[in-house]
Amino acid sequence: MNQLIKHKLELLPNQPGCYLHKDRTGSIIYVGKAKNLKNRVRSYFRGSHDTKTELLVSEIVDFEYIVTTSNIEALLLEINLIQEHQPKFNIKLKDDKSYPFIKITKEKYPRLLITRQVKKDDGLYFGPYPDSTAANDIKKLLDRIFPFKKCKNPANKVCFYYHLGQCSAHTVCQTDQVYYESMIDDVKHFLNGQDDKIVNQLKEKMQAAANQMAFERAAEYRDLISAVATLRTKQRVMHQDMMDRDIFGYAVKNGWMCVQVLFVRQGKLIQRDVNLFPYYNEAEEDFLTYLGQFYQDSRHLMPQEIFIPSDIDDSLVAALVTSKVIKPQRGEKKQLVNLATKNAQVSLQQKFDLLEKDFQKTQGAVDNLGRLxxxxxxxxxxxxxxxxxxxxxxxxxxxxxxxxxxxxxxxxxxxxxxxxxxxxxxxxxxxxxxxxxxxxxxxxxxxxxxxxxxxxxxxxxxxxxxxxxxxxxxxxxxxxxxxxxxxxxxxxxxxxxxxxxxxxxxxxxxxxxxxxxxxxxxxxxxxxxxxxxSFASRLDGVAGLGPKRKQTLLKSFKSMTAIQEASVEDLVKAGLPQKVAESLYWHLRQE
Structure with a gap:
């Protein structure tokens, strides 16, 4: 473990996020996610591991990380990064399978479905979710709370789910369109994190069941409330509109600026770009200068939309780029800009923490030693x-x-x-x-x-x-x-x-x-x-007698004894110049 890794390990935040291990060429060889970056990344360099992990650790010479606001965000970002970089140690997640969504169909009796295709229809899509297991778990919970249609029976014939209270698509239910529209609104609020109404209703039902001594039913409501709590975290690393975006955020400290760019491609947050540099004018002016130069690099293609922080003049940015410039004020788009800004702050703080660590280990230690x-x-x-x-x-x-x-x-x-x-x-x-x-x-x-x-x-x-x-x-x-x-x-x-x-x-x-x-x-x-x-030779120390001439002598005389007994004339005949032959002759005699 090199000094750079040691310093970085000391500065890892106690936050969720993704980490990217790199080899000596700078290539990303492994992408992982963590609920706590500090604990997870440190674990690679402590204790014993299996053979596979030891091989991975032996190739790590540097790492970087991206902070997220939740573990779900970290999970989805991890999958996106793996698909983008194809690290050699991430074997199981290299497929490019699309993500599952939960869909509410636009029908007389709406249904809840799981799909991997987002179509331009009148249906409502929620997600994406990291895998089918997560999507199915959420759908099962929704099925228990919201009585959407679950059967193929005609409206005049009730189904098994009707008796469980989980299907209202029957004439005996006397439901109308307003009922389903209200239920769809509840699902939208629920999946967007505004679940207080549903939780309060479940709590009332749990209390009523408990008062009636129906403890098993009360336990079911309790489990539903617990399941709802696991869905409170909302992910923002993907968007179902499938657009390409660049999200800019920046931070300044002690005359230095860090600009972070989050690249969203086809709705997926797949990569970031980090740049730290000293700035000499107003922070907003130097940010605009950086942004103008950013797209002059052939590696950076112009996206459909560019998100910028609220303190930047969007009209000036619009003069620099051909993309649509958006300065989000609220909602998920604003939170994406906040995520970029947060990562910029973390990177900038890490730079100064590393400098401080280096100073403490070098000049600071020297000063303390002098005082001691x-x-x-x-x-x-x-x-x-x-x-x-x-x-x-x-x-x-x-x-x-x-x-x-x-x-x-x-x-x-x-x-x-x-x-x-x-x-x-x-x-x-x-x-x-x-x-x-x-x-x-x-x-x-x-x-x-x-x-x-x-x-x-x-x-x-x-x-x-x-x-x-x-x-x-x-x-x-x-x-x-x-x-x-x-x-x-x-x-x-x-x-x-x-x-x-x-x-x-x-x-x-x-x-x-x-x-x-x-x-x-x-x-x-x-x-x-x-x-x-150990490999010294009696032929060493003679001016003009190099390796090739030594090899020539040994080929001619076959042994050191024969060389020592040879005359100057014999040495000359073997190919040595006169002066070198004389020097060797007297060198051997002196020995």
């Missing part, structure tokens, strides 16, 4: 570590952190030249002399703090070189590991003492990163040197 040690803020920190195995191939390495971030162009590698065997103190002494002797001779900018990966002995060696020999005044600290080879103690002062460093502080994490980085850099360099030494 009683020195000026150590903007430039140089850290050293040695590496060898039983004294073989000894090396040392220096890493540099500037403002709490690694400055890799300033890293340095050192081969130990004057020390024989495993002498960590002598190796550290040699490297510090070489590094800071050069700093003093050439007038280079010294660091604000030197960190030695080691305990009291290594720090005292560093002090003797820096203070006594080179007469420099650079603060020196030591990082001491515990038995598990983890960063444990910070040593500083004269005499050296353990600094009280809170384990959960950002300055401790900064020192931990520095120690891990210098150790990684040193041991990697040691492995390179050791590998090279």
């Amino acid at each position: 040690l009683g020195i000026a803020s150590p903007r430039r920190i140089e850290a050293f570590d040695n590496s060898n195995i039983m004294g073989t191939s000894p090396v040392s390495a220096m890493v540099v952190f500037v403002d709490g971030k690694p400055s890799k162009k300033d890293y340095r590698k050192y081969k130990i030249k004057t020390v024989v065997g495993a002498d960590d103190y002598a190796s550290m002494r040699e490297v510090l002399r070489r590094r800071y002797g050069r700093v003093k001779r050439e007038g280079l900018i010294p660091p604000d703090l030197i960190i030695i990966d080691g305990g009291q002995g290594q720090v005292n060696v560093a002090k003797s070189v820096i203070y006594d020999e080179l007469q420099l005044t650079i603060p020196i600290a030591g990082l001491q590991k515990n038995d598990r080879h983890e960063t444990h103690d910070l040593l500083f002062g004269n005499p050296l003492t353990v600094v009280d460093l809170p384990r959960q502080s950002q300055e401790f994490f900064l020192l931990h990163r520095i120690q891990d980085e210098v150790h990684r850099f040193a041991i990697t360099f040691h492995r390179q040197v050791r590998s090279k030494n």
Whole structure:
């Protein structure tokens, strides 16, 4: 899990929405929905998973999310996004099946139906719903509350549903058109969330049944009221008019603007576009400038309608685009603009939260470390570590952190030249002399703090070189590991003492990163040197004798013994220039 994901996980909202996982190429590899984005997305990077999920997590390098106002919205948006992006890990939802609607037919005795086709007839359509199960559950509830026609019997012959009180399409019911129109209005209000009238009626019936000791019937009414409660959430991510729309929303903060565009295609909210940029004029003016440039990009096709926030002059927008410009004032269209604006606010807040997190981990940690040690803020920190195995191939390495971030162009590698065997103190002494002797001779900018990966002995060696020999005044600290080879103690002062460093502080994490980085850099360099030494040849070190000429010699003489016994003339005959042959001859004799 990279640092970007770690930061984003800390800033996830406790709201419903959809999340989109991306791989290293920026491609969307998985789309999911969540009632709580923070809990759901975090779960991918915590604990153990099955093989399939582990494979998914191993490819995630970034993610983004879209906040919705309800779980139903998140579910429908998830399906739309999957159909649009076809993520490789979303296998079951890649089909392009249309969504189910509930329809009230335009007949003498209206019926409730489930259909997947929206026709231009006189019927009323409600939906769409995420799947047939959801639509059927809602229809069953409506059938129990509203007595629409459910049978094929003629009007003079009652049906089974009539005896259950769920069908009034019979002459004995003495219903007229006004009755059905009133019932259709009740259904419209009910499915649009205005269900107080129905709920109150059900409560009255439940209380009456309870008063009559008909507890089973009262329980049925109670269950109906509970079922109604599950339908109170209204979804706004699809529209049955099947039009193409772009919905704009924006937010501003601290000189930055975020514009979110929700793309609705054929009634489906399928995608969004997010842009963050600094703005320098009035927010409304810069928004208009952005919108004018937006459709100059060939990737963005002009839709049939464009929704804009209420504070934007629609006449100015109309001069920039050929689409119909709408500035919704109420209802679902207004709520769509609010949804775009809400996501813009979330994205903008996330940007500043990430910047604040980054500052706390870097410059903020540096400032706190300086205050903790009683020195000026150590903007430039140089850290050293040695590496060898039983004294073989000894090396040392220096890493540099500037403002709490690694400055890799300033890293340095050192081969130990004057020390024989495993002498960590002598190796550290040699490297510090070489590094800071050069700093003093050439007038280079010294660091604000030197960190030695080691305990009291290594720090005292560093002090003797820096203070006594080179007469420099650079603060020196030591990082001491515990038995598990983890960063444990910070040593500083004269005499050296353990600094009280809170384990959960950002300055401790900064020192931990520095120690891990210098150790990684040193041991990697040691492995390179050791590998090279393992394959060292007696032919190395001769000027003009490269890999091809070495290969030629081995082909001609078949063995190192034959090469060592050869004369200069023999080496020349094998293809070496005269000077290279003489150099090789005397090089082998000296060995």
